[in-house]
Amino acid sequence: MLILDRFEGNTAVIENGDEFIKTDRKNISDNAVEGDVLTESNGFYTADKDSTKKRKEEILKLQNSLWG
Template sequence: MMIIDRFEGNTAVIETENGIISLPRTELPAEVREGDILIRENGSYIINKEATVKRRRKMSRKLRELLDGNSSPHK
């Protein structure tokens, strides 16, 4: 899995299972944004929209739990 961590100028900083990599923003889809999950297909990077939505929902739920003081995990 590759997750866009942040952008530094025209470079994307990406978290992978093996560590952090940097790629020129021009190699990524124009609409890519922080938190998107990427997959490599046929030599190109594409956004895995389904996985991105699931991850965003999970992170949002965790944030709500922290803010509400609820320590019981949801799956």
């Protein structure tokens, strides 16, 4: 799963499991924000808002089961 970790100037850092991918910020869709799940096609990364929502819901469920 590709996750937009952060922006460092004009560079986007993408988490892919145990590794990180750095790419130019112009290769990321304009609507992508840190924490979004991304899909990749021909070196361009697009935010997958549905998958991002599901991922955040799963994280909240896990947090609630641990602390809630």
